Each structure stands twice: as C-alpha cells, then as structure tokens.
Amino acid sequence: MKLVYWMYAGPAHIGTLRVASSFKNVHAIMHAPLGDDYFNVMRSMLERERDFTPVTASIVDRHVLTRGSQDKVVDNITRKDKEERPNLIILTPTCTSSILQEDLQNFVDRASIISDSDVILADVNHYRVNELQAADKTLEQVVRYYLGKARRRRTLDQSITDVPSANIIGISTLGFHNQHDFRELKRLLQNLGIKINQVIPEGSFVEDLENLPKAWFNFVPYREIGLMTAVYLEKEFGIPYVSVTPMGVVDTAKCIRQIQKHINNLAVVALEETVDYEPYVYQQTQFVSQAIWFSKSIDCQNLKKKKAVIFGDATHAASMTKILNREMGIRVSCAGTYCKHDKEWFNEQVHNFCDEVLITDDHAEVANKVARIEPSAIFGTQMERHIGKRLNIPCGVVSAPVHIQNFPLGYRPFSGYEGTNQIADSVYNSFIPGMEDHFIDLFGGHDTKEVIMKSLCTEKGVIWDPESQLELSKIPSFMRSKIKRKIDKFAVHNGFTKINIKIMYAALICL
Amino acid sequence: MAVEISETLTFECETGNYHTFCPISCVAWLYQKIEDSFFLVVGTKTCGYFSQNSLGVMIFAEPRYAMAELEEGDIPAQLNDYGESKRLCIQIIKNRNPSVIIWIGTCTTEIIKMDLEGIAPKLEAEIGVPIVVARANGLDYAFTQGEDTVLAAVTHRCPERKSSVGGQDQLVQDEESQEFFSFLPPNDENVKKTVVGSQKNPPLVLFGSLPSAVAHQLSSELKRQSIQISGWIPTERYNNLPSLGDEVYVCGVNPFLSRTATSLMRRRKCQLIGAPFPIGPDGTRAWIEKICSVFGIEAQGLEKREKKVWDSLENYLDQVRGKSVFFMGDNPLEISLARFLIRCGTTVYEIGIPYMDKRYQAAELYFLQNTCRDMRIPMPRIVEKPDNYNQLQRMYELQPDLVFTGMAHANPLQARGINTRWSIEFTFAQIHGFTNAKEILKLIIRPLKDNNDFKNFDWTNLVRKDNNSLN
Numbered sequence: 001m002k003l004v005y006w007m008y009a010g011p012a013h014i015g016t017l018r019v020a021s022s023f024k025n026v027h028a029i030m031h032a033p034l035g036d037d038y039f040n041v042m043r044s045m046l047e048r049e050r051d052f053t054p055v056t057a058s059i060v061d062r063h064v065l066t067r068g069s070q071d072k073v074v075d076n077i078t079r080k081d082k083e084e085r086p087n088l089i090i091l092t093p094t095c096t097s098s099i100l101q102e103d104l105q106n107f108v109d110r111a112s113i114i115s116d117s118d119v120i121l122a123d124v125n126h127y128r129v130n131e132l133q134a135a136d137k138t139l140e141q142v143v144r145y146y147l148g149k150a151r152r153r154r155t156l157d158q159s160i161t162d163v164p165s166a167n168i169i170g171i172s173t174l175g176f177h178n179q180h181d182f183r184e185l186k187r188l189l190q191n192l193g194i195k196i197n198q199v200i201p202e203g204s205f206v207e208d209l210e211n212l213p214k215a216w217f218n219f220v221p222y223r224e225i226g227l228m229t230a231v232y233l234e235k236e237f238g239i240p241y242v243s244v245t246p247m248g249v250v251d252t253a254k255c256i257r258q259i260q261k262h263i264n265n266l267a268v269v270a271l272e273e274t275v276d277y278e279p280y281v282y283q284q285t286q287f288v289s290q291a292i293w294f295s296k297s298i299d300c301q302n303l304k305k306k307k308a309v310i311f312g313d314a315t316h317a318a319s320m321t322k323i324l325n326r327e328m329g330i331r332v333s334c335a336g337t338y339c340k341h342d343k344e345w346f347n348e349q350v351h352n353f354c355d356e357v358l359i360t361d362d363h364a365e366v367a368n369k370v371a372r373i374e375p376s377a378i379f380g381t382q383m384e385r386h387i388g389k390r391l392n393i394p395c396g397v398v399s400a401p402v403h404i405q406n407f408p409l410g411y412r413p414f415s416g417y418e419g420t421n422q423i424a425d426s427v428y429n430s431f432i433p434g435m436e437d438h439f440i441d442l443f444g445g446h447d448t449k450e451v452i453m454k455s456l457c458t459e460k461g462v463i464w465d466p467e468s469q470l471e472l473s474k475i476p477s478f479m480r481s482k483i484k485r486k487i488d489k490f491a492v493h494n495g496f497t498k499i500n501i502k503i504m505y506a507a508l509i510c511l
Numbered sequence: 512m513a514v515e516i517s518e519t520l521t522f523e524c525e526t527g528n529y530h531t532f533c534p535i536s537c538v539a540w541l542y543q544k545i546e547d548s549f550f551l552v553v554g555t556k557t558c559g560y561f562s563q564n565s566l567g568v569m570i571f572a573e574p575r576y577a578m579a580e581l582e583e584g585d586i587p588a589q590l591n592d593y594g595e596s597k598r599l600c601i602q603i604i605k606n607r608n609p610s611v612i613i614w615i616g617t618c619t620t621e622i623i624k625m626d627l628e629g630i631a632p633k634l635e636a637e638i639g640v641p642i643v644v645a646r647a648n649g650l651d652y653a654f655t656q657g658e659d660t661v662l663a664a665v666t667h668r669c670p671e672r673k674s675s676v677g678g679q680d681q682l683v684q685d686e687e688s689q690e691f692f693s694f695l696p697p698n699d700e701n702v703k704k705t706v707v708g709s710q711k712n713p714p715l716v717l718f719g720s721l722p723s724a725v726a727h728q729l730s731s732e733l734k735r736q737s738i739q740i741s742g743w744i745p746t747e748r749y750n751n752l753p754s755l756g757d758e759v760y761v762c763g764v765n766p767f768l769s770r771t772a773t774s775l776m777r778r779r780k781c782q783l784i785g786a787p788f789p790i791g792p793d794g795t796r797a798w799i800e801k802i803c804s805v806f807g808i809e810a811q812g813l814e815k816r817e818k819k820v821w822d823s824l825e826n827y828l829d830q831v832r833g834k835s836v837f838f839m840g841d842n843p844l845e846i847s848l849a850r851f852l853i854r855c856g857t858t859v860y861e862i863g864i865p866y867m868d869k870r871y872q873a874a875e876l877y878f879l880q881n882t883c884r885d886m887r888i889p890m891p892r893i894v895e896k897p898d899n900y901n902q903l904q905r906m907y908e909l910q911p912d913l914v915f916t917g918m919a920h921a922n923p924l925q926a927r928g929i930n931t932r933w934s935i936e937f938t939f940a941q942i943h944g945f946t947n948a949k950e951i952l953k954l955i956i957r958p959l960k961d962n963n964d965f966k967n968f969d970w971t972n973l974v975r976k977d978n979n980s981l982n
Contacts, residue, residue: 001580001581001582001595001596002578002580003579004577005574006563007556011555011557011560014560033648033649033650034527034531034533035533035561035649035654036649037530038532038565041530041565041917041918044923045918045922049922050922050923050974052903053919056528061651076528095555095556095619096557099623100622127582127583128583
C-alpha cells in the first residue's frame with residue numbers, strides 16, 4: 001500500500017480510452033463498476049466535446065461478482081454493435097476486471113462472431129502500466145490488428161506514395177495542446193512538400209489503417225504515445241520514423257533534418273532528385289519564429305542566469321529544459337519527469353542542460369525540491385502551478401495533467417515554429433510577473449486592498465493646487481502615481497477636497 | 512419508440528447502464544463537514560484518478576483525505592493488510608492528528624475480500640484513534656449513497672443514551688446541544704438560551720450532512736415550533752456525536768439515506784419519522800408538519816410562511832411555469848426536486864433515479880402523487896436504474912425544455928439544442944429549507960434564460976451531421 005494524495009499519470013484504462021475515443025466510429029466498452037466511466041466527464045468537460053464520448057461500461061455489480069459476467073459483456077457488445085454500428089469495439093479492462101480474472105478474451109471471441117463490428121480486447125494490465133504506456137500499447141495493438149487483417153485479406157498495398165508522405169502518430173484526445181500541435185505539424189509538413197498520409201489516432205477511421213505502409217516515413221511528435229506503433233511499423237514494413245520532438249528552434253531543425261535524410265533515401269530512387277530543407281530551416285528560424293531574435297533582445301537578457309525548475313511528462317519536460325537552457329540562457333536548476341518508465345531517455349536528453357535530474361511521481365518530492373531551490377519560475381503541470389502558488393513562485397503550465405484552462409480555444413501549439421513563439425511568450429510572461437512582484441514589494445505593495453472610490457480615476461474627487469502638483473512632479477516617475485494615490489486616499493479619508501502643500505506633507509508623513 | 516405519459520405514478524427498472532459518480536465522491540463534502548476527520552480511500556489508481564479529477568481544485572488545499580493505493584503485491588495478499596494499513600494510519604496520525612480515520616472500502620477491497628471491518632477494531636485498539644469503515648463502492652452503490660454508507664457506519668459510534676429519568680441525563684443533552692451550536696458566534700445568546708431551555712419534545716436527532724448554515728436554518732425552523740433538536744449525524748466534530756437509544760426519534764433530511772435510517776431503526780432502536788424531505792417550501796412545510804404531528808404539536812403559522820416564500824419566488828416561477836423537465840438520474844434527490852418543480856408549475860416527463868427505496872421515500876412519493884393531482888399534471892414515470900442510451904432516444908422524442916443530467920451528457924446535449932442543468936450541482940448547492948428554494952430555481956432558470964438570450968441566433972444544433980451515430 002502506498003499513501004497517495006495526487007498522481008501525475010492516470011490508470012491504464014484511461015490511456016486505452018483516449019486512443020479508442022480519438023478514432024472515429026470506435027466504441028470502447030469498459031468492464032467496470034458503476035462510476036468508472038468518469039473518462040466521459042473529463043472528455044466532455046475538458047475537451048468541451050460536442051459529441052457523446054463513445055465509451056460505455058458493462059457494469060460489474062454484485063451479481064457479476066458472485067456469478068461472473070456470463071452473457072452480460074457479450075450482450076453489451078452486440079447491443080452497441082446494433083445501436084451505433086461502430087467499426088471497432090474495444091473491450092477495456094479496468095483495475096476491477098484485472099483482479100476478477102474473467103476470461104475477457106473469450107467474451108471478445110464470442111461477441112466478434114455475432115457482431116458486425118470488429119471486437120478486440122485491450123491488452124493492458126492495470127497494475128503494470130499507467131495511462132501513457134497503455135495508450136501507446138493500445139494504439140500499437142489496433143494498428144497491428146488492422147494491418148494483420150489486411151494482410152490476411154490480401155488487401156494490403158505496400159507500395160509507397162508517389163510524392164513524399166508521412167504518417168503523424170500519437171495525436172490523441174485529452175493530450176496536452178494536441179489539437180494545436182497537430183495543425184502546426186500539418187503545416188510544417190505541407191511547407192516541406194510532404195503529403196500527410198494518415199494521422200492517428202485522432203480523427204481517423206480504423207479501416208484506413210491499412211494505408212499506413214504507404215507513407216515514406218512515420219513522424220512521432222510525442223514520446224509517450226506512438227513510439228511503439230512506429231517501432232512496429234519499422235520492424236514489419238521497414239518504414240523509418242522520426243521521433244525528435246519539434247519543440248524549440250534547435251530541435252525543430254534537428255527534426256526537419258532527420259526528415260530530410262529519410263526522404264532523400266527514397267527520393268534518390270523515386271523522384272531521381274533530393275530535397276534540401278536547409279533554406280527553409282534558415283528562413284523560418286530567422287524570420288517566422290521570433291524565438292531566436294527574442295533571446296537576443298534585451299528583454300531576454302534580463303532572464304539570463306535566472307533559475308528555473310521544470311517538471312512534466314518526458315517529452316515536454318525534456319524539450320522545455322533544452323529550450324530554456326540552450327535557447328534562452330536560463331539556468332535550469334532541476335529538470336524532472338514523472339515518466340519513470342522512460343528515465344534513461346530523459347536523463348540522456350537533459351544531461352548537460354540542467355544542474356540535477358528528478359525522476360519521481362510524488363508531487364511532495366517536487367514541491368520540496370522547488371522550495372529548496374527557490375527558482376524564479378517553475379514550468380510544470382497543474383500540480384506545479386499550485387506548488388508555485390503556495391510558494392509564491394510564478395509557473396507556466398507546459399505538460400499534462402492539466403485543467404480546463406489548458407484546453408484553450410485559441411491557437412496555442414507547442415510544436416513547430418509557431419510553437420517556439422508560444423513558448424517564448426509563456427516563458428517571458430511567467431518570469432515577468434515575478435519581477436513585477438519583486439518591484440511592487442520593494443515599493444511597499446499594491447494599495448488596491450482598500451478601494452477609496454468607485455472608479456479608478458481619482459481626479460474627480462480631489463483637486464491638487466499648482467504648488468502641490470509641482471511638488472508631486474519632483475517625485476521620481478516610477479513612484480509618482482503610487483504616492484499620488486496614497487495622498488488622494490489620505491485626503492478623501494480626512495475629508496479634504498483640495499490638496500495643498502500642507503496636506504501633501506501631512507499625508508507623506510502618514511505614508 | 513413511443514413515449515407515453517402516464518396518469519398514475521409508474522415505476523420501471525431499466526438496465527442500469529447509466530452514468531453517475533462513484534460513491535467515494537462523498538469524501539469531497541464529508542471531510543469538510545466532519546472537521547477533525549481523515550478519510551482514507553483504500554483502492555486503486557482508478558479511484559484516485561476519479562477523486563483527484565472530480566474534486567478539482569480542492570485537491571490542492573491539503574485535504575484531509577488520501578488514497579491507500581493498492582499495489583500489485585497487495586492483491587494476492589503477499590503483503591500483510593494489517594501491517595500495511597497500520598503503517599499508513601500511523602503516518603496519517605503523525606502528520607494530521609485526526610480524531611477519527613474513516614476508511615472507505617472500494618470495489619477492489621470487496622473483490623479481494625480485504626477484511627477492513629475485521630482489521631479496524633484491532634488497529635483502533637492499538638493506535639488509539641477510532642477507525643470507522645464504510646464500504647462506499649461502485650459495485651453496490653451510486654454517488655450520494657456513499658454518504659449513506661459512511662453515516663450508517665457512524666451511527667454505530669454514537670454513544671448509548673442512558674434512559675434514566677431526571678436531571679443528569681438532561682444536563683448531558685444540554686451540553687451536547689450547546690456544543691452542536693458551537694459554530695455560531697459566541698455572542699448569540701438567544702440561541703443558547705433557547706437551547707438550554709427545557710425540552711418539551713422527546714429527543715430528536717436529524718441525519719444527513721448539510722452545510723452548517725443550512726443545518727442551522729432547519730433547526731431554527733423547528734425551534735419556531737418549539738421543537739428542540741438534540742443532535743445531528745454527522746456533527747462538525749466527531750467526538751460530539753449525539754447519543755442514541757430507543758426513545759430517540761430520528762428524521763432524515765436527504766432522500767438517499769435509507770441505510771442510515773435502517774441502521775438507526777434496527778441497530779440503535781430509534782424511531783424513524785418518515786416525512787417528505789425539506790427541499791422546496793412545500794417539502795419543508797410537509798417535513799416540519801410531519802415532525803410536529805409525531806410529537807403531538809400543532810404546527811404554527813406554516814401555511815403563511817410557505818405562502819410568503821412562494822410569493823417571493825413569483826418572478827422565478829413565471830420563468831419555469833409550463834416548462835417540461837427530464838431527470839436522467841444520478842443522485843437520488845430526483846423525486847424531491849421533481850415534486851418541487853411540479854409544484855412550481857412544470858411538467859416532469861421522466862424521473863430517472865439510481866435506486867428507489869419505496870419505504871424510506873414513502874412520504875415523499877405520496878406527496879409527489881398528491882402534488883401532481885393538485886397541479887393537474889400527468890404523473891411522471893419513475894425509472895430506476897435507467898439506461899442512458901434509451902433515455903436519450905426518449906429525450907429526442909420528447910424534446911424537454913430542461914434536462915437534469917451528469918456532466919458526461921451535458922455538453923453533447925447542449926450541442927444538440929437541449930438545455931441542461933448538471934445534476935451534480937444540487938448535491939453541493941444549498942437547497943434545503945424555506946429560504947433556499949430560491950437557490951434551486953436560480954440554478955434551473957440559468958440555462959433556460961441563457962437559451963432565451965441566444966434566441967436570435969439560429970445556432971441551436973451545433974453538431975455535424977455525419978459525426979455521431981447517436982443522433
């Protein structure tokens with residue numbers, strides 16, 4: 001047993017459901033007790049989904065506990081098959097079904113004979129994997145299933161497309177800024193003259209999965225979801241993949257160069273020419289992305305050598321660490337991730353870019369680390385935001401888990417060249433309030449606690465005579481309005497409507 | 512699917528494929544109510560994920576609740592349950608020093624048959640802090656029933672009332688009552704005097720967790736009828752639980768407390784007052800009247816008081832009259848809310864409800880039936896263990912003006928031009944007593960009004976045609 005107040009990654013079935021409901025016309029049936037369909041609430045609320053989340057539960061209740069599910073699961077599958085005619089139904093085990101040890105595969109086998117939909121059992125173990133690993137695994141399982149099916153049917157067409165093309169793998173529902181990243185990545189590939197073959201799982205149909213092998217290469221923007229699929233496709237079909245996350249100018253360039261390498265391997269034969277993306281990288285870095293210019297500007301010089309702590313999933317924490325350190329000159333005192341299963345990769349990525357590495361899924365440990373380091377800003381998840389609030393340190397949210405405010409309606413990619421701009425803004429805005437706060441403290445705090453008049457404009461209430469106005473103008477400009485306000489307040493408080501030099505000094509003494 | 516509107520109260524039972532919250536969510540409001548408690552949910556990551564997401568920001572305020580997360584080793588009992596729970600409880604006592612630790616058993620502890628009830632007394636004796644066990648799991652219960660299981664477990668911890676005659680016992684009662692009112696400002700002499708004043712009625716204990724302000728409002732309503740309350744379950748402090756015995760009368764304030772009621776009657780030999788619930792001015796009046804009648808007191812001035820409340824609601828009533836309502840059902844408050852809304856002049860097509868205890872809710876059901884007759888409105892169908900999919904089909908056909916639903920369905924329904932009100936809000940909003948009737952209506956009117964505001968836009972349906980097979 002473990003005493004837990006908060007966790008970063010959800011249980012395994014959440015990962016499976018994220019993948020299932022990202023596809024179109026795929027329905028997930030959870031083998032779970034009443035109340036475990038909380039995923040539907042999250043998707044409906046956080047993503048503000050207009051459509052019903054295609055997830056239902058085959059309820060495990062007392063009867064199931066004593067007699068087993070018997071026909072219940074099969075009935076629920078066939079019923080859903082008739083009601084919604086999905087292409088695929090994924091039976092999703094939960095922690096409860098893990099211990100019940102019912103033969104879910106048997107239910108799936110029975111149901112797939114009766115129903116028109118394909119039926120599979122998500123191969124995830126609640127006690128072994130978390131949300132992210134399960135999502136990765138489920139996506140691979142679905143892809144493997146449909147490619148296997150196509151191969152058996154002999155409909156699998158392995159010839160690659162005429163023009164360079166790519167699959168984007170790993171965009172999913174409830175992913176951190178996934179929708180925006182997706183748009184940005186699509187644009188990036190289009191700019192490079194690369195056709196998008198498929199994007200999975202978000203918005204795609206399972207029957208199109210057999211077209212995956214037509215792509216020249218696979219593109220996996222996030223480490224957490226999609227890598228297994230890419231590895232499988234490489235092994236099975238020899239499709240190379242790019243898994244450099246295009247976050248920050250340096251890594252975006254690195255990513256594009258890798259893409260170029262893969263394309264040229266085939267282009268020499270297929271197109272009898274090669275591509276050169278260097279001018280594109282150069283042009284984008286210099287003029288489309290503002291990030292490099294920004295880090296040269298005097299604003300950013302103020303940030304140099306400030307301390308920051310970074311925490312999040314492996315992809316975002318590693319990328320942010322590199323961006324802050326390499327592209328903005330900020331000192332990353334500590335970089336950490338809760339993706340314990342990927343710690344070797346993380347260590348290798350952030351090594352050289354931070355003072356220390358923290359691998360943990362205990363938020364208290366992160367909080368203690370932040371408290372000890374006292375950084376000028378934190379970049380983390382929703383939890384770090386709250387840690388920051390308690391310690392009075394500004395925080396930029398850069399990774400899941402997040403709240404509804406991190407599912408913005410406006411365009412906020414983290415990837416690609418527009419992503420570099422968004423990140424620069426986010427970083428800058430996180431540090432600046434910290435500076436402001438510091439200055440405000442230096443000059444005695446905001447005087448907003450006590451409202452003296454209904455409107456912010458005080459001119460109406462109190463008149464300054466010329467002599468006092470002159471005196472006021474002698475006060476250094478950065479403090480002037482603050483002191484004027486205090487004197488106004490003093491006058492109003494004591495019933496003076498006109499301020500002369502005497503009242504002014506009386507007020508200054510009271511300040 | 513043809514939908515009939517019945518002339519009598521009909522009960523149906525569907526498949527139970529509906530969305531609701533897991534009963535462990537009761538921790539969210541109970542830990543705030545019982546101020547010196549600590550809730551330990553013994554379960555898995557699934558339970559933890561649910562509570563951290565459903566509790567939203569509360570989680571960051573160092574709540575007095577945590578998960579005892581079962582790991583793979585705990586499942587085949589490789590690890591020793593007793594030793595493990597002791598280790599965690601000692602950790603909790605060291606950090607938080609609670610007066611009581613409440614263990615919430617979950618689906619997993621049920622399935623692996625972890626003997627929480629057996630471990631608790633032994634551990635309690637060893638560590639010296641009471642441990643109350645409540646099995647609030649999704650195998651057996653829905654949403655607010657979680658509170659029911661906790662309160663039922665708490666009733667066993669109430670002290671035994673000494674059935675002696677004379678001053679001493681009375682004194683004990685007075686002290687308890689005073690402590691019960693400890694949330695009031697100390698200079699509120701008025702209340703204290705009346706409380707200390709001699710008690711005419713037999714001891715009355717109310718059960719159900721309400722915000723302190725609401726609990727106070729209800730008890731002062733009873734005080735107007737010169738009825739003294741000798742305690743509540745739960746209390747702000749665990750050590751102030753009221754004493755129980757065979758001369759104690761008990762009355763529930765919420766419709767989902769049937770196990771607590773049963774436990775009070777059977778185990779503690781209390782006498783249950785079966786009344787409609789004090790939700791809406793009609794319900795509040797009926798509730799008070801029923802308590803008065805049991806004590807042989809003639810209720811004073813209630814009719815006038817009820818009328819005054821209705822009069823004050825006139826503006827709101829104008830906006831709900833003639834509207835139609837559909838309850839999908841997820842927190843057994845539905846019957847009482849529907850009854851109040853029918854009195855307000857709405858038509859209720861369907862009352863979905865997770866489960867229906869016809870005995871505990873008898874007075875409320877009877878009241879609902881009479882209300883329908885009075886208002887000349889067809890009786891709603893009551894659907895126990897509803898099937899959300901079927902409900903959606905019925906809803907598309909009926910096109911109700913307002914649907915009470917959980918958050919899983921609210922946005923999709925809105926997108927299809929059907930107004931919704933999240934049912935969860937009614938478990939957190941103050942809805943009991945005369946004064947809070949306005950709150951209920953305010954919550955209901957908001958979506959109706961929003962719709963009026965957007966009337967000029969032809970954007971009621973915001974779903975792509977090819978997108979969803981449900982429509």
